[in-house]
Structures are given as C-alpha cells and as structure tokens.
Amino acid sequence: xxxxxxxxxxxxxxxxxxxxxxxxxxxxxxxxxxxxxxxxxxxxxxxxxxxxxxxxxxxxxxxxxxxxxxxxxxxxxxxxxxxxxxxxxxxxxxxxxxxxxxxxxxxxxxxxxxxxxxxxxxxxxxxxxxxxxxxxxxxxxxxxxxxxxxxxxxxxxxxxxxxxxxxxxxxxxxxxxxxxxxxxxxxxxxxxxxxxxxxxxxxxxxxxxxxxxxxxxxxxxxxxxxxxxxxxxxxxxxxxxxxxxxxxxxxxxxxxxxxxxxxxxxxxxxxxxxxxxxxxxxxxxxxxxxxxxxxxxxxxxxxxxxxxxxxxxxxxxxxxxxxxxxxxxxxxxxxxxxxxxxxxxxxxxxxxxxxxxxxxxxxxxxxxxxxxxxxxxxxxxxxxxxxxxxxxxxxxxxxxxxxxxxxxxxxxxxxxxxxxxxxxxxxxxxxxxxxxxxxxxxxxxxxxxxxxxxxxxxxxxxxxxxxxxxxxxxxxxxxxxxxx
Amino acid sequence: xxxxxxxxxxxxxxxxxxxxxxxxxxxxxxxxxxxxxxxxxxxxxxxxxxxxxxxxxxxxxxxxxxxxxxxxxxxxxxxxxxxxxxxxxxxxxxxxxxxxxxxxxxxxxxxxxxxxxxxxxxxxxxxxxxxxxxxxxxxxxxxxxxxxxxxxxxxxxxxxxxxxxxxxxxxxxxxxxxxxxxxxxxxxxxxxxxxxxxxxxxxxxxxxxxxxxxxxxxxxxxxxxxxxxxxxxxxxxxxxxxxxxxxxxxxxxxxxxxxxxxxxxxxxxxxxxxxxxxxxxxxxxxxxxxxxxxxxxxxxxxxxxxxxxxxxxxxxxxxxxxxxxxxxxxxxxxxxxxxxxxxxxxxxxxxxxxxxxxxxxxxxxxxxxxxxxxxxxxxxxxxxxxxxxxxxxxxxxxxxxxxxxxxxxxxxxxxxxxxxxxxxxxxxxxxxxxxxxxxxxxxxxxxxxxxxxxxxxxxxxxxxxxxxxxxxxxxxxxxxxxxx
Numbered sequence: 003x004x005x006x007x008x009x010x011x012x013x014x015x016x017x018x019x020x021x022x023x024x025x026x027x028x029x030x031x032x033x034x035x036x037x038x039x040x041x042x043x044x045x046x047x048x049x050x051x052x053x054x055x056x057x058x059x060x061x062x063x064x065x066x067x068x069x070x071x072x073x074x075x076x077x078x079x080x081x082x083x084x085x086x087x088x089x090x091x092x093x094x095x096x097x098x099x100x101x102x103x104x105x106x107x108x109x110x111x112x113x114x115x116x117x118x119x120x121x122x123x124x125x126x127x128x129x130x131x132x133x134x135x136x137x138x139x140x141x142x143x144x145x146x147x148x149x150x151x152x153x154x155x156x157x158x159x160x161x162x163x164x165x166x167x168x169x170x171x172x173x174x175x176x177x178x179x180x181x182x183x184x185x186x187x188x189x190x191x192x193x194x195x196x197x198x199x200x201x202x203x204x205x206x207x208x209x210x211x212x213x214x215x216x217x218x219x220x221x222x223x224x225x226x227x228x229x230x231x232x233x234x235x236x237x238x239x240x241x242x243x244x245x246x247x248x249x250x251x252x253x254x255x256x257x258x259x260x261x262x263x264x265x266x267x268x269x270x271x272x273x274x275x276x277x278x279x280x281x282x283x284x285x286x287x288x289x290x291x292x293x294x295x296x297x298x299x300x301x302x303x304x305x306x307x308x309x310x311x312x313x314x315x316x317x318x319x320x321x322x323x324x325x326x327x328x329x330x331x332x333x334x335x336x337x338x339x340x341x342x343x344x345x346x347x348x349x350x351x352x353x354x355x356x357x358x359x360x361x362x363x364x365x366x367x368x369x370x371x372x373x374x375x376x377x378x379x380x381x382x383x384x385x386x387x388x389x390x391x392x393x394x395x396x397x398x399x400x401x402x403x404x405x406x407x408x409x410x411x412x413x414x415x416x417x418x419x420x421x422x423x424x425x426x427x428x429x430x431x432x433x434x435x436x437x438x439x440x441x442x443x444x445x446x447x448x449x450x451x452x453x454x455x456x457x458x459x460x461x462x463x464x465x466x467x468x469x470x471x472x473x474x475x476x477x478x479x480x481x482x483x484x485x486x
Numbered sequence: 487x488x489x490x491x492x493x494x495x496x497x498x499x500x501x502x503x504x505x506x507x508x509x510x511x512x513x514x515x516x517x518x519x520x521x522x523x524x525x526x527x528x529x530x531x532x533x534x535x536x537x538x539x540x541x542x543x544x545x546x547x548x549x550x551x552x553x554x555x556x557x558x559x560x561x562x563x564x565x566x567x568x569x570x571x572x573x574x575x576x577x578x579x580x581x582x583x584x585x586x587x588x589x590x591x592x593x594x595x596x597x598x599x600x601x602x603x604x605x606x607x608x609x610x611x612x613x614x615x616x617x618x619x620x621x622x623x624x625x626x627x628x629x630x631x632x633x634x635x636x637x638x639x640x641x642x643x644x645x646x647x648x649x650x651x652x653x654x655x656x657x658x659x660x661x662x663x664x665x666x667x668x669x670x671x672x673x674x675x676x677x678x679x680x681x682x683x684x685x686x687x688x689x690x691x692x693x694x695x696x697x698x699x700x701x702x703x704x705x706x707x708x709x710x711x712x713x714x715x716x717x718x719x720x721x722x723x724x725x726x727x728x729x730x731x732x733x734x735x736x737x738x739x740x741x742x743x744x745x746x747x748x749x750x751x752x753x754x755x756x757x758x759x760x761x762x763x764x765x766x767x768x769x770x771x772x773x774x775x776x777x778x779x780x781x782x783x784x785x786x787x788x789x790x791x792x793x794x795x796x797x798x799x800x801x802x803x804x805x806x807x808x809x810x811x812x813x814x815x816x817x818x819x820x821x822x823x824x825x826x827x828x829x830x831x832x833x834x835x836x837x838x839x840x841x842x843x844x845x846x847x848x849x850x851x852x853x854x855x856x857x858x859x860x861x862x863x864x865x866x867x868x869x870x871x872x873x874x875x876x877x878x879x880x881x882x883x884x885x886x887x888x889x890x891x892x893x894x895x896x897x898x899x900x901x902x903x904x905x906x907x908x909x910x911x912x913x914x915x916x917x918x919x920x921x922x923x924x925x926x927x928x929x930x931x932x933x934x935x936x937x938x939x940x941x942x943x944x945x946x947x948x949x950x951x952x953x954x955x956x957x958x959x960x961x962x963x964x965x966x967x968x969x970x
Binding site: 005009012013015017018019020021022023024025026028029030032033035038040042075076079080083085125129132133134136137138140141142144145164166167168169170171172173174175176177178191192193194196197203204205206207208209210211213214224225227228229232239240241271272323327328329332333334335336339340343352353354355356357483 | 507512524560617618622628648656657659690697816817819824
C-alpha cells in the first residue's frame with residue numbers, strides 16, 4: 003500500500019458525524035422512510051474575501067465513502083447512548099454507501115450557490131455522510147482558494163507553503179498543504195504531504211541552527227559545507243544587514259572558490275521591503291546577482307502585493323499561518339441541502355425558504371453547465387435540471403434569477419458540464435487524478451477566468467443563472483408556500 | 487484497543503515535519519554534533535483576543551512521541567530527495583525519542599512568554615519533533631482558550647460544540663471538540679469525539695428532517711413519536727413565529743397528553759433576541775414553562791454576551807464555526823526556541839535577540855512557579871532556573887522584567903510548580919488523565935483567575951516575571967551580544 007492510501011485509509015471515520023444525523027436516520031428508519039431516496043446539493047454561500055472558490059477535498063471524500071461502515075465497537079457505543087433500538091443498531095451493522103455522487107473535479111473554479119457535489123442515495127446514507135463531506139470539502143476548498151489568491155498576488159514568483167506548525171491539527175497541515183499546491187503553490191515544507199502526494203518539498207534551516215554554533219559565520223559555513231549545492235541562508239538571527247548578509251556573503255565567496263554557486267538568503271523578520279532592497283545591493287556588489295532573496299514572516303496575498311508595489315527585491319515567498327488557516331476567513335460556508343426526494347420512484351423537488359432571497363434553496367435534481375466565449379473565457383454558469391441540454395448552435399438567453407431584468411444573449415459559445423460521476427450504485431467510477439493532473443487542470447481553470455473576477459477588493463461578480471425550466475419550478479414552489 | 491488509542495495511533499506521523507528539521511538534523515549529524523543535547527522551550531506570543539490561554543494537545547503529543555520512528559518507506563522517500571547520505575539514512579532507521587519532556591498538564595491556564603513545554607533531548611530528536619509538537623499544542627490550546635471565553639460569556643447556561651462541518655479537517659473536528667470540552671463546553675455534536683473521549687454528545691434534527699415530510703407539523707409529530715423522552719424541535723425551517731413555534735406547541739400538547747414533557751425548541755436563524763423572547767411568551771402561555779430555548783447561528787462569546795444583555799430567553803447555546811476555528815484569531819502564535827545546549831556534559835544557555843524586547847528569548851533550563859494569594863487566586867508566575875526554589879515562609883519580591891521599577895513583595899503566598907515530567911529518558915512517566923479529570927482541573931484553573939484577566943476587551947495583564955538569577959543571566963547575555 004502506498005503512503006497516501008495508508009494514511010488516507012488508516013482511520014475509519016464513519017462515526018465522525020453529528021449526532022443529529024443518527025437521530026434523524028433513526029427517525030426515518032422508525033417511520034418506514036428508509037427506502038426513500040434523497041437528493042442533496044453541497045454549495046457555498048458568498049465569501050467575503052473572494053468572488054470564486056477552488057474545489058478541493060474530493061479525494062478525502064472518496065476514501066471516506068469507500069471506508070464507510072460501523073464496527074461492532076461503534077454499534078456498542080451507540081447502544082450505550084440509550085437513544086436507539088436494536089432493529090436500528092442491527093441495520094447499521096450492514097450499512098454501506100450504495101448511492102450516487104457527482105462532483106466537480108478538484109481544481110475546478112466554482113461560484114456561490116451552485117452545487118459542487120450532488121448526492122442521491124437512500125435517505126439514511128445521504129444524511130449520515132453530510133458532516134464528513136462538508137468537513138473535507140469546506141476545509142480543503144477554503145485553503146485551495148486562499149492559495150490561488152496568494153499565487154495571483156505573487157505572479158510568476160516562487161510560492162512555498164510553510165504553515166504546518168500553525169495548522170489546526172494534523173489533517174489541516176497535511177491536506178491543507180495539498181490544497182495549497184492545488185491552488186498554485188510550488189512546494190511545501192511538509193515532508194509527509196510531499197511523500198503522500200509526490201509534491202516538491204522545500205526548507206533549509208531555522209534560527210536554532212545558527213544558535214547552535216559559536217557564531218553566525220560558523221553556522222553558515224557549516225551549512226554550506228553540508229549543502230554546497232543548495233546553500234540558502236537565514237540571515238536574521240542577530241542583525242540582518244550588519245551581521246547576517248555580510249556573513250552570508252563571506253561564506254558565498256568561500257563556496258564559489260570551491261566551485262559552487264549559492265542559492266541565496268532568507269529574510270524572516272523586519273521590514274521586508276527595506277531589508278530586501280538593501281540586501282540585493284549588497285549581494286549584487288559582491289557579485290552574487292543570481293542569489294535569490296526569499297522572504298517569510300506572516301505573509302498573505304495583501305502583504306505580498308504591497309511589498310511588490312514597493313519594489314521589494316524578493317522572488318520567493320514562504321507563506322505560513324495566513325495561508326494554512328485562511329487567516330482572514332477561516333471557514334468556508336459550505337452547506338448541504340435537500341433538493342429532492344424520491345418516493346416509490348417519483349421525484350419530489352424540495353425547497354427551503356428564508357427571509358433572505360439568496361438563501362432560498364434551488365429545488366430539483368440538477369447539473370451545472372459552464373458557458374465559454376470564443377476566446378475560451380468563462381462567461382456564466384447555468385444551473386439546469388439534469389435532463390435539460392444546451393444547444394451550442396443556437397443563441398442562448400440567460401438572466402439573473404434575482405434581478406431578472408439583467409439579461410444576456412450568447413452566440414458562438416461552448417458549453418461544458420461541470421459535475422462528473424464519482425460513485426454510481428455505490429461503486430467508485432472515477433479515476434482519482436494525480437496531483438500533477440489536478441494542478442495542470444486547476445491552472446487552466448484559473449486562466450479561463452477574466453482578471454476582473456480575481457481582484458481581492460470588489461471583484462466583478464460571476465453570473466450563476468438558472469435555466470428557464472428550473473426558474474419556473476423554483477418560482478412555482480415559492481408561490482405555493484407564500485399562498486399557503 | 488479502545489477507540490481513542492486506535493484513532494490516536496492509527497497513523498505514524500513521524501514524517502509530518504518541516505523539511506528543514508531534516509536538513510538541520512543532517513547538518514548536526516555530518517558536523518559531529520549529534521551527541522549534543524538541546525533544550526527547547528515551547529511558549530506563545532501575546533494573543534490579541536485573550537490575556538491567557540488554556541493548554542491542550544498534550545495527549546496527542548504523547549501518542550506522537552511514542553509512535554516516533556521512520557519506516558523503510560520513509561527512509562526510501564528521503565533517499566529519493568537526493569539531499570542525504572546513506573550514513574544518515576541508516577541512522578534515521580533506528581531513531582526513537584530518548585529524551586525528556588516536561589509540560590504543564592492539559593487544562594492549565596498559561597500566559598504569554600512562559601514555557602508550556604520544555605524538551606531536553608539529543609539535538610536531532612529535539613529538532614525533529616518541533617513541528618508536530620507545535621501543530622498539536624498550537625491548535626488545541628487555541629480552541630480550549632476560545633471555548634473558555636465562550637463558557638465565561640454563557641455563565642451557567644448550557645454550551646454545546648456544533649462545529650465539526652466547518653472544522654479545518656478531521657483532526658480539527660475531533661480534537662477541536664475535545665479541546666472545547668476542556669475549555670468548558672458541556673457536550674459536542676461530534677459522535678466520534680464522544681466515543682473516543684467519553685464526552686456527552688448532543689443533537690436532534692436539522693431542516694432536512696422537516697423538509698422530508700409533507701408539512702412541518704407532521705415532521706414534528708414524527709420526531710416526537712420517535713423521541714418522546716427527548717423532544718427538542720427546530721422551529722425555523724419556514725417561519726419561526728407563525729409556523730415553527732405554534733406547530734411545536736401543538737405537538738408538545740400531544741406529547742404531554744401521552745405523559746411526556748418536551749425538552750424545548752431550537753432557533754437557528756433570524757434575530758435571536760427578538761425570536762427567543764416571543765417564543766418564550768408563546769411557550770409560557772401554552773403552559774410549557776420548562777421547555778428550553780436553544781439557539782445556534784454563528785455564535786461566539788461576543789454575540790452571546792450581547793444577546794444576554796438584551797434579555798434573550800436562551801439557556802442553551804450551540805456554538806459552531808466561530809469556536810471550532812477560533813474565528814477571530816485562527817492561530818496561536820506558539821514557538822519552540824532553543825534555550826540551552828549541553829555539550830560534553832556542560833550546559834550553555836542560548837539566547838535569540840530581536841529588535842522587539844518582548845521577542846528576546848529567555849535562556850537556560852527553566853521551570854515555572856505560580857504564586858497564589860491567601861484566597862487561592864493566582865497572583866503571578868515566576869520563571870526560574872530549574873535548580874532554584876521558592877521559600878514560602880519568607881517575603882518574595884518580584885518585578886516586571888521589562889519595566890523593572892514595577893515591583894511587588896508577596897507574603898503569605900503559596901507556590902506551585904507548573905511543569906511536570908511527561909517523558910524521562912524516553913520513557914512515558916505520566917499517567918494521562920481522563921477527560922473528567924482534565925475538565926475538573928481546568929475548572930479550578932479558571933476559578934483561580936481573577937475576573938479582571940477574563941475580560942474580552944482590555945483585560946488586566948497577568949504578571950510573568952523572572953527570578954533574580956534568571957534575570958541576571960539574561961541581562962549578561964544581552965550585554966555580551968550588544969558589546970560584541
């Protein structure tokens with residue numbers, strides 16, 4: 003078994019669910035509703051920090067679904083809660099996932115309100131998996147999205163993920179680093195993530211290395227001797243410009259005399275714009291024009307953008323806490339809402355009302371079609387009932403479902419369905435792509451977006467519209483409730 | 487094997503470290519420094535949201551240390567990086583932890599700048615474990631601290647942890663819930679955490695239950711039939727006051743007619759102050775004075791405090807996203823700094839300077855003593871060299887190490903050492919307490935703090951001072967660097 007499979011399968015997380023999933027399952031079971039099928043959509047509410055999100059977390063979900071089963075111990079624990087009867091507990095012992103899951107692939111750019119994942123399954127199963135599905139996808143999508151913002155700010159510079167020690171637990175570190183790579187980071191300091199997913203790993207030394215030697219130059223010299231091909235020195239342990247950079251240059255000269263070129267230096271504190279400009283001059287004057295200046299120190303996309311505007315001479319960014327926690331917005335508001343029930347073979351669409359028009363759910367068994375213009379840029383997404391089709395040869399008029407006077411007629415467009423089958427009849431029908439495939443796909447996804455959607459402040463809002471039939475269905479259901 | 491041990495031991499996380507730990511280990515190995523011992527302190531920088539923190543994460547650390555070893559696959563992967571030679575890789579194959587770890591117990595109230603954990607070990611081992619130690623303790627301490635703020639705001643009300651679906655991955659959900667209980671929550675919705683740690687679990691039903699029935703009253707009636715002893719109904723699926731509460735009262739009357747008393751209702755949206763007051767009147771008028779009103783909906787300590795000030799009739803709080811992510815401060819700035827090296831049996835204290843006086847590290851092999859006044863309240867913590875003692879029979883003068891004119895002489899005080907041995911010579915010497923013991927201890931810890939330290943805004947700053955000897959050592963080392 004490879005390390006990825008080993009770690010992803012090591013724990014049975016079937017019990018990692020909210021208790022109310024089990025009490026509702028019990029209710030459906032006792033009320034003779036266990037044979038009903040339910041359709042749930044996973045989607046997210048608008049983010050305050052981004053107009054789009056980048057999907058991640060599907061791989062975890064696949065392993066979770068394949069592992070889904072209650073052990074004898076689990077059933078014994080549930081019995082001890084004195085909530086459930088023996089018929090139900092017996093039933094749990096044989097429960098596995100037999101339903102259908104469609105999802106957008108990892109790396110897909112997605113927008114608020116559209117289903118990233120659609121589950122159709124016997125209602126007890128569909129309910130059981132809600133919590134873990136949301137945990138995986140909310141977290142990993144959040145971090146991939148944040149990473150894509152950092153990547154956008156950094157342009158073509160190198161971006162390294164450094165956040166493991168500030169991650170919210172081991173999974174946040176492991177899968178957060180993976181998500182950061184999907185979002186556009188080049189490498190991670192996290193060795194386990196590197197091993198599991200064949201991702202480049204990076205790292206040199208910390209302050210403690212320097213403190214373990216009698217003085218800074220001895221520490222630098224020792225490091226250069228051990229890693230002559232990969233000598234990158236952290237220069238801020240005592241005083242960056244008076245001690246760190248001069249000592250680094252001294253050791254770089256010794257290295258060059260032995261026939262090796264240094265990689266460069268890392269700044270980890272102080273004013274990075276000022277220090278990097280001064281250090282660049284010092285390195286250039288010493289003849290080390292190719293020595294890179296890396297920076298770390300509570301960076302995020304906003305700080306990187308500001309430093310670049312101020313001409314900081316930094317071409318490699320180590321991003322830690324703010325990326326691995328999505329510091330300015332540490333949770334994606336992903337939800338999982340019932341959109342239809344299938345009773346005795348008949349599909350009944352379901353809707354949840356709300357005071358806020360945006361929070362009214364969209365009923366039915368649906369799909370998403372993304373519409374591209376002739377240049378290959380995404381123009382709008384259309385949520386449709388699953389049996390509808392788009393005819394690319396005819397003009398298509400779309401409209402905003404809340405402000406319906408906003409209309410647009412598309413000609414010469416391409417349409418692509420975003421949801422792909424992952425599980426059908428409980429069987430995995432999807433070949434999980436490797437990280438190279440996911441990252442290449444994610445890159446084309448970001449490139450298909452106009453820059454206007456990628457601004458941090460007041461980005462343009464992407465169109466997510468409903469088909470005529472779906473709009474009519476939703477309106478008729480709202481009208482029915484309002485009349486009642 | 488119990489479920490706790492099974493889950494905590496399921497994965498070997500030895501490779502969950504930053505690459506620079508391995509490059510530094512290689513450097514120490516190649517430079518003949520592998521026999522040196524290093525002393526590291528784990529401490530945290532001041533939090534913007536709290537004057538104190540509550541320690542959690544030790545149990546994870548213990549399992550991690552016990553599991554520490556590189557497998558053949560791990561070594562093969564490290565070989566593939568082309569950074570390390572065979573001598574070193576051979577050495578890794580037999581690496582295990584042989585050092586010493588002292589820590590404050592989980593549930594201890596701790597303050598910025600003081601060592602929560604002290605590691606003394608061969609330098610390669612001490613360096614290797616840095617990242618995982620910080621990951622576990624930073625995350626869990628953060629959540630326990632946040633939970634203690636929520637508990638303080640909620641007074642004697644019930645507080646339920648509901649955040650699993652918004653947690654940053656599975657570990658954040660599992661250990662975040664455990665940390666929330668340490669911090670003072672009464673129960674969690676997370677079934678796995680309940681099972682692993684013998685923690686009360688809670689939960690009833692969601693909107694999807696209501697949507698799965700032809701109408702709200704049928705859904706409520708069905709729920710009451712299945713759980714007549716534990717009937718708590720979510721009343722906001724359609725319209726809280728016009729539909730939800732009246733339907734709940736109808737079903738409560740039916741329940742009472744069968745001889746059962748309802749538990750109450752849950753509000754999950756809208757203005758919770760207004761809705762709870764109106765719902766309270768409706769329930770009281772219908773004769774359900776004992777029916778509880780629970781609330782959830784993006785709560786945290788600030789919202790709870792405001793709702794209570796406005797007289798909201800809520801006595802049970804479901805706290806999700808903001809607690810499980812520590813939404814207003816999603817990372818604890820915990821660091822792990824070299825404070826001494828032991829070379830050929832001689833201890834050399836180490837210091838790291840910084841532009842900011844607070845960031846200058848405190849050298850030496852140290853301990854913490856907490857000083858209590860005659861009422862049992864904590865007055866100050868004193869960081870001392872490990873071989874120093876406090877004489878409770880004599881007056882003790884302490885002073886602020888940055889503003890040394892701030893002095894205080896204590897008489898009639900009690901002193902308690904906070905760091906206790908966890909590992910000695912690589913062996914676990916600590917009996918991990920169960921959750922009941924940890925929670926009882928955490929409660930006494932919080933009670934030993936004056937309320938002035940618990941305010942959210944501008945709390946009083948707790949005194950963390952240095953002993954005379956330690957202060958003199960630190961000053962002399964600073965002077966040496968400044969002279970040099």
